[in-house]
Structures are given as C-alpha cells and as structure tokens.
Amino acid sequence: MAHAIGIDLGGTKTAAGVVSADGELLFSETTPTLSRAGGGAVLDATAALVAGLRLRAAADGFSITGVGVGSAGVIDAGRGVVVSATDAIHGWAGTPLTEGLARRLGIPPGAVRAVNDVHAHALGEAWRGAAAGTASSLLIAFGTGVGASLVLDGRPVLGHRYVGGHVGHIASPYAYADGGALPCSCGGEGHVEAAASGPAIHAAFLRLGGSPAVPDTRAVFALAHDGDPAARHAVRTAAEAAGQAAGGLANVLDPEVLVISGGLADAGDLWWNPMKAALRRELLDPLVRVPVLRATLENSAAIVGAAQLVFN
Amino acid sequence: MAHAIGIDLGGTKTAAGVVSADGELLFSETTPTLSRAGGGAVLDATAALVAGLRLRAAADGFSITGVGVGSAGVIDAGRGVVVSATDAIHGWAGTPLTEGLARRLGIPPGAVRAVNDVHAHALGEAWRGAAAGTASSLLIAFGTGVGASLVLDGRPVLGHRYVGGHVGHIASPYAYADGGALPCSCGGEGHVEAAASGPAIHAAFLRLGGSPAVPDTRAVFALAHDGDPAARHAVRTAAEAAGQAAGGLANVLDPEVLVISGGLADAGDLWWNPMKAALRRELLDPLVRVPVLRATLENSAAIVGAAQLVFN
Numbered sequence: 214m215a216h217a218i219g220i221d222l223g224g225t226k227t228a229a230g231v232v233s234a235d236g237e238l239l240f241s242e243t244t245p246t247l248s249r250a251g252g253g254a255v256l257d258a259t260a261a262l263v264a265g266l267r268l269r270a271a272a273d274g275f276s277i278t279g280v281g282v283g284s285a286g287v288i289d290a291g292r293g294v295v296v297s298a299t300d301a302i303h304g305w306a307g308t309p310l311t312e313g314l315a316r317r318l319g320i321p322p323g324a325v326r327a328v329n330d331v332h333a334h335a336l337g338e339a340w341r342g343a344a345a346g347t348a349s350s351l352l353i354a355f356g357t358g359v360g361a362s363l364v365l366d367g368r369p370v371l372g373h374r375y376v377g378g379h380v381g382h383i384a385s386p387y388a389y390a391d392g393g394a395l396p397c398s399c400g401g402e403g404h405v406e407a408a409a410s411g412p413a414i415h416a417a418f419l420r421l422g423g424s425p426a427v428p429d430t431r432a433v434f435a436l437a438h439d440g441d442p443a444a445r446h447a448v449r450t451a452a453e454a455a456g457q458a459a460g461g462l463a464n465v466l467d468p469e470v471l472v473i474s475g476g477l478a479d480a481g482d483l484w485w486n487p488m489k490a491a492l493r494r495e496l497l498d499p500l501v502r503v504p505v506l507r508a509t510l511e512n513s514a515a516i517v518g519a520a521q522l523v524f525n
Numbered sequence: 526m527a528h529a530i531g532i533d534l535g536g537t538k539t540a541a542g543v544v545s546a547d548g549e550l551l552f553s554e555t556t557p558t559l560s561r562a563g564g565g566a567v568l569d570a571t572a573a574l575v576a577g578l579r580l581r582a583a584a585d586g587f588s589i590t591g592v593g594v595g596s597a598g599v600i601d602a603g604r605g606v607v608v609s610a611t612d613a614i615h616g617w618a619g620t621p622l623t624e625g626l627a628r629r630l631g632i633p634p635g636a637v638r639a640v641n642d643v644h645a646h647a648l649g650e651a652w653r654g655a656a657a658g659t660a661s662s663l664l665i666a667f668g669t670g671v672g673a674s675l676v677l678d679g680r681p682v683l684g685h686r687y688v689g690g691h692v693g694h695i696a697s698p699y700a701y702a703d704g705g706a707l708p709c710s711c712g713g714e715g716h717v718e719a720a721a722s723g724p725a726i727h728a729a730f731l732r733l734g735g736s737p738a739v740p741d742t743r744a745v746f747a748l749a750h751d752g753d754p755a756a757r758h759a760v761r762t763a764a765e766a767a768g769q770a771a772g773g774l775a776n777v778l779d780p781e782v783l784v785i786s787g788g789l790a791d792a793g794d795l796w797w798n799p800m801k802a803a804l805r806r807e808l809l810d811p812l813v814r815v816p817v818l819r820a821t822l823e824n825s826a827a828i829v830g831a832a833q834l835v836f837n
Contacts, residue, residue, distance in 0.1 A: 287811060297811060349685050361777070365682070372779025373661050374811045382809055383773030386698045386706075386715060394698075399809055403698060404773075461695030461716075465673070465774070467684025497694055497711055499599060499609060499686045 215278045218266055219520030221330060221512075222259060222284040224248055224301030228512065229262050231270050231277070232520035236341035238513045239275070242266060248301060252308030260317035267318075279324040281519035283333020284310060289375050290328045296375060326522035330515050331378055332369040334474065334508075335362030337518030342510040343472045351468035352508065353380060355455050356475035358398065359406045363466055367525060380462055381406030387454035390420055408454035411476055417447040437483050449487045452477075456488040460495025463503055474508030527590045530578055531832030533642060533824075534571060534596040536560055536613030540824065541574050543582050543589070544832035548653035550825045551587075554578060560613060564620030572629035579630075591636040593831035595645020596622060601687050602640045608687060638834035642827050643690055644681040646786065646820075647674030649830030654822040655784045663780040664820065665692060667767050668787035670710065671718045675778055679837060692774055693718030699766035702732055720766035723788055729759035749795050761799045764789075768800040772807025775815055786820030 216239070220229040223246060230241030244262050247254045263280060270277055286298030286305055293311025311325040318325075328336075335344075335352035344350035344364070353361040359381030363370045371377050381397075387408035388395045394403035395413070407413055415430045421443040427433060436444035455477065463471055471492075477484050489505055496503065510517060528551070532541040535558060542553030556574050559566045575592060582589055598610030598617055605623025623637040630637075640648075647656075647664035656662035656676070665673040671693030675682045683689050693709075699720035700707045706715035707725075719725055727742045733755040739745060748756035767789065775783055783804075789796050801817055808815065822829060 370677070370682075370778070373781040374779055376809060376811045377777065377779040379776045379779075379809055382776040382807070383695070384698050384769050384807070386696050386701060389698060401807060401809075457696050462777070464691045464694040465689065465777075466682070467686050467689040467691075469685040495694070495696070495713060497688060497691055497713075499688045 215524070216270060216275045217278050217520040217523035218263055218280045219333075219516035219518070220259060220263070220280065220282045221333065221515035221519065222246065222255075222282055223330060224285050224299075227259055227262060228516055229259070229266055230513065230516045230520075231266055231275060232517055234524050236517055236521065238517055240266075240269065241513065241516060246302060249303050251304040252295070252302075253313070255302060255305065256308065256310070256313040256317060260314055263314070263318060279326065279523035280314060280318065280320070281333070281522035282310060282314070282325065282327040283330040283515040283519040284327055285330055287375050288327050288329045290326070290371055293322070293325065293327050328369065328371065328519070328522060329375070329378070331360040332362045332371065333515040333518035333522075335364050335472070335518065336369055336521050337510050337514035337516070338472050338474070338508050339364040339367065339518075340521050341517055342514055343506040343508050344470050347469040349468045350470050350472055351462060351466055352472040352474060353459050353462070354475035355409060355411075355473070355477040357411050359410050359455075359458075361462070363468060380458065381410065383458065385409065385454050385458060387450060387457065390417075405454060405458045409451050409458060414447050414451045417450060418443055421446055423447070434480055434483070445483070448483050452484045452487040453491040456491030457495055459488070460492040463492070463500055464495065464497050467500065468503070470504040470506055472506050472508050474514070478507055527836070528582060528587045529590050529832040529835035530575055530592045531645075531828035531830070532571060532575070532592065532594045533645065533827035533831065534558065534567070534594055535642060536597050536611075539571055539574060540828055541571070541578055542825065542828045542832075543578055543587060544829055546836050548829055548833065550829055552578075552581065553825065553828060558614060561615050563616040564607070564614075565625070567614060567617065568620065568622070568625040568629060572626055575626070575630060591638065591835035592626060592630065592632070593645070593834035594622060594626070594637065594639040595642040595827040595831040596639055597642055599687050600639050600641045602638070602683055605634070605637065605639050640681065640683065640831070640834060641687070641690070643672040644674040644683065645827040645830035645834075647676050647784070647830065648681055648833050649822050649826035649828070650784050650786070650820050651676040651679065651830075652833050653829055654826055655818040655820050656782050659781040661780045662782050662784055663774060663778055664784040664786060665771050665774070666787035667721060667723070667785070667789040669723050671722050671767070671770075673774070675780060692770065693722065695770065697721065697766050697770060699762060699769065702729075717766060717770045721763050721770060726759050726763045729762060730755055733758055735759070746792055746795070757795070760795050764796045764799040765803040768803030769807055771800070772804040775804070775812055776807065776809050779812065780815070782816040782818055784818050784820050786826070790819055
C-alpha cells in the first residue's frame with residue numbers, strides 16, 4: 214500500500230508522520246520550529262525531519278509516494294509558496310515551500326503539496342476524524358486565533374487568493390465593549406476573533422476587573438472552574454460569541470456536519486455548553502439538527518490531512 | 526445551437542425566456558404568480574407559460590433541450606422538490622417542482638432542473654453578467670430579504686440541505702437597537718437581515734422618530750434624497766450593515782469577485798457609497814482589491830442562470 218508523509222508546520226513546533234493511503238498514522242516525530250532563523254533554516258530542519266521518517270519507513274518496508282504540508286500562513290496551494298504569514302515564523306512569507314522541500318529531499322517538485330494548516334486540520338478530520346464519511350463539513354478552530362475550513366467532497370474551499378476560511382474576521386456583536394469595537398489581530402476591529410479567541414478571554418477578564426496578576430487565558434479558565442464570577446463571565450461570553458458565529462456560518466454554508474476544534478474546544482463544559490447553546494439559537498429551522506461534533510484526531514489531524522493532499 | 530427555457534419563479538411574478546447555449550436571452554414572457562392558488566395551480570400556470578415559449582421557439586426554428594427553474598423557497602436540487610417556503614406562495618412547500626412541470630409539459634423528468642432563485646440569479650451573473658469569466662463569485666442580494674450564492678467553477682454551493690447562501694441569518698452588530706436585538710424574519714434575532722434588508726430601513730426610520738405616515742422603504746429613500754436626517758441615517762446605517770456583512774463574507778469565502786444585487790443595490794449612491802466603504806473597512810489585507818461589482822443582468826439574471834442548469 215502507498216504511504217505519504219504529512220507535516221504539520223506551526224509557529225512553535227513541526228510534527229510529521231507516515232500515513233497510509235487509508236489515513237492511518239503509523240508513526241510521527243516532532244521538532245521545534247526554528248521560528249527565528251528564517252524560511253531557509255525552517256525548510257532545512259523540516260527536510261531533516263522528513264529524511265529521518267523516510268529512513269524509518271524504508272526500514273519498515275514502506276514506500277513513500279509524496280509529502281504533504283499543512284503550514285502556518287496563507288499558502289498558495291497552486292504554486293506551493295507562502296503568500297503571507299504573521300511574525301510567528303520570521304521570514305516565512307515568500308518562502309518557496311514545496312519547491313524548497315522537494316529540492317532538499319531530492320524528489321520531484323510535484324511530489325510535495327501544501328495548504329494552510331487549518332485546511333490540513335479540516336481535511337484530516339474529514340478523512341479520518343469527526344467528519345469521516347460526510348459529503349461536506351465545516352471545521353472551526355477556536356484557539357489563539359479563529360480559523361475554519363469548509364471541506365466539500367474531500368477538498369477544502371481554499372479561496373481565490375488562498376485566504377478562504379478566515380472566519381475570525383467577520384463582525385461579531387460580542388466584539389464591542391464600553392461602547393466601542395474591540396481591536397482585532399488583523400488591524401480591523403469588531404471581529405469574531407476579538408471576542409471569541411483564547412486571548413480575548415484573558416482581555417475580557419481584565420476588562421471585567423479581574424486581577425492583572427492573572428497571567429493568561431489558561432489561568433482564567435482555572436479561576437472559572439473555581440467559581441470566580443469575572444472569569445466565568447469572560448469564558449461564557451467568549452463561548453457565546455464563538456457559538457453565535459458558528460451558527461451563522463452554518464446558515465450560510467449548510468455543511469453536513471460542524472466540527473469544533475482548537476484549544477478552547479478542549480477546555481471543557483464551561484466553554485462547550487454555552488458555545489453549543491448559542492450556536493443552536495442561531496440556526497435556521499432546516500439546520501436545527503445539524504451535528505455539532507468535537508474534533509477527534511487531536512494533534513494528528515493536520516498530519517493526516519496534509520498526507521491526504523498526496524493521495525487526492 | 527441548443528436552447529433552453531429558463532424560469533424565474535417568484536412570489537409576485539413568474540418570468541421565463543428562451544436562452545441559447547451561450548447564454549443569450551432571445552425573448553421572454555411574464556405572468557403573475559398564482560400565489561394564493563396552491564402549488565398545483567402555480568405549476569399549471571408555469572407550464573402554460575413554458576408551452577407558449579416552446580411554440581414561439583418552434584416557430585423560430587429553435588429546438589429546446591430542457592427547462593431550468595430558479596424558484597422562491599428552499600429547493601432540493603437533487604429531487605427537484607420545494608423543501609420549504611415562506612407564505613409568499615401558499616402551499617409551495619412540498620411541491621414536486623421538476624416532476625410536476627415535466628409531466629405537464631410531456632417531457633422526461635430529467636429534462637427539468639431547479640434551484641433556489643438566488644442561486645439562479647448568481648449563476649446568471651457568473652455566466653453572462655458581472656462575474657462572467659471568473660473562477661468564483663459571491664453574489665449577495667439585498668432587497669426584501671438578504672440572500673447570497675457562492676458560485677465555484679460555474680456551480681453554486683447549494684449546501685447539504687439546500688439551505689446554503691442564507692447570509693441574512695448571521696449576526697450583525699447593527700441589528701441591535703435600544704439595548705436589544707432586532708427580531709429577524711427567521712424567528713431569530715440580531716441577524717443581518719434585521720438590519721440590512723429593505724424593510725429594515727423603514728423600521729429604522731420609524732425608530733428614529735420618522736413619521737408613521739411614511740408608508741414604506743421606497744418613501745424613506747425619497748425622503749433621504751430630499752435630505753431628511755432620519756431617512757438619511759436609516760439608509761446609511763442599513764448600507765453599512767450590508768457592507769460589513771459582505772466584507773466579512775469575503776474574508777471567509779475569498780471569491781474572485783463580489784457581485785451586489787437586489788433592490789437596494791439599484792437604489793443609488795445614497796446606499797451604494799456607505800455600503801462599499803463599510804465593506805472595504807472589513808477586508809483582510811490580501812482582499813483589499815477584490816472587485817465589488819453591481820449586478821448587470823437585472824431582471825433576466827435568474828432566467829439566464831436557470832437555463833444554465835440545463836447546459837451544465
């Protein structure tokens with residue numbers, strides 16, 4: 214059976230694994246992303262990770278058909294180039310991702326495929342995870358940012374400029390406080406990401422008079438579990454903002470299932486229950502029974518989805 | 526050359542025309558929709574309209590390949606059935622649209638295709654109108670309601686339950702007044718349609734203290750043109766709500782072009798300019814130059830788009 218190597222290339226770490234043609238992750242390895250060393254150095258380290266996996270695959274008798282990458286940033290999936298990226302990886306924008314990896318690995322450029330990591334994540338869940346067997350799914354990830362991918366018939370809708378899925382940057386009634394719009398990471402304001410991301414929860418807690426000694430969103434969740442009113446309010450409000458956005462997007466895109474993932478989706482019922490209630494309130498009648506699923510593949514989703522690019 | 530008959534079946538009138546395989550509308554006829562007589566009577570009248578066009582086509586030497594319908598309501602394009610509909614056409618929900626028309630016309634059921642009218646409208650603009658020649662377009666219609674259709678590679682994204690495109694039912698920060706969410710036509714609240722539709726403009730005008738003697742949105746526009754402050758404010762605010770929603774959807778779907786249509790898009794610069802300014806404010810950097818086009822086919826768009834279903 215054919216096998217592929219899937220790579221999940223993020224701002225902090227890069228994970229890669231060998232995936233069978235039916236979507237089983239056989240083994241994987243992880244390395245820190247050299248996020249301050251420039252695009253070339255990141256490619257060098259990624260190629261070294263892949264080379265190690267190829268040796269291991271060869272020793273086990275697997276042949277590798279190709280390499281798929283799910284990468285941070287806006288990825289031109291046609292040319293295999295990083296169109297733009299945040300400063301999470303210095304010098305990542307402009308990197309010739311697929312061609313650079315292919316050259317370092319000594320394989321044809323066409324044997325390497327790449328998409329944005331949220332699309333890879335959604336592809337993995339659609340292939341082997343929560344949305345397996347569906348004709349369409351919308352995965353929304355709520356974490357440091359808010360992103361999504363609509364997978365139609367096994368392919369993500371990437372958008373004309375490969376920007377599709379930026380659901381964090383639609384307007385949210387929750388992204389207003391003290392009479393003004395909250396600033397968004399994109400430079401705009403009043404967007405879903407400003408109300409429903411992880412950092413938005415910490416910011417809301419501070420606005421509600423929470424102690425500045427509470428350092429981050431994780432600590433706000435801990436306080437919320439202990440019953441702190443400001444922490445509970447901040448978590449509940451962000452969860453409602455997330456659910457409202459997810460429900461509205463379901464009305465627009467009408468996927469067979471919704472898949473919710475990201476750090477906040479893993480944070481427990483304090484977030485999940487108000488998110489889901491707000492989501493249900495938004496839905497048009499024909500959608501009221503749309504399945505709202507938690508992602509199931511965890512850290513392997515983007516590796517598996519990236520590998521799927523090779524087989525598709 | 527092959528020809529098809531396209532039908533635009535709305536709550537007030539039904540228009541149908543003969544369209545060539547390259548999208549030219551040769552001639553068309555219009556009849557009032559028998560919206561109080563039940564689904565069977567509507568089909569009878571529609572079949573009569575089509576029969577007349579077939580005779581005219583035959584006299585001119587055109588052969589008709591099939592019939593396409595863009596209809597009000599949620600249309601199951603697979604089975605050709607009206608899944609649900611508002612009361613604009615009594616008894617429309619449940620009507621076997623394609624099979625009923627085919628039987629009345631004496632043609633095979635497979636020769637009749639149907640989609641929702643907004644999808645037909647978008648298909649027409651994508652084929653021969655403002656979005657002709659593009660790989661993807663998002664048409665948003667602002668009128669009595671707010672609806673949309675994303676056309677990818679010549680096909681509309683219909684959704685798993687054929688509900689896709691209901692962009693009027695996502696949350697809008699503009700759909701709040703006096704501290705509460707405005708009611709929406711769907712039974713929910715706080716949605717784009719409650720802030721950006723035609724009726725929303727009249728409602729906003731009344732909330733702003735405008736005279737109850739002003740009967741409708743058309744009259745509010747007339748007052749706005751004359752400089753009435755409440756009318757101008759109501760129009761501008763609804764236009765901003767429309768533009769904000771359109772810009773956010775562009776961030777999510779990243780179409781090659783945006784096409785804006787509907788009664789409000791035809792209402793002149795008082796609406797168009799603040800709509801476009803609000804739209805531009807929402808866009809992510811890679812999208813700042815996305816073309817924002819006015820629909821060009823006017824009343825023939827849905828006829829032409831419905832006919833395209835036959836050729837596609």
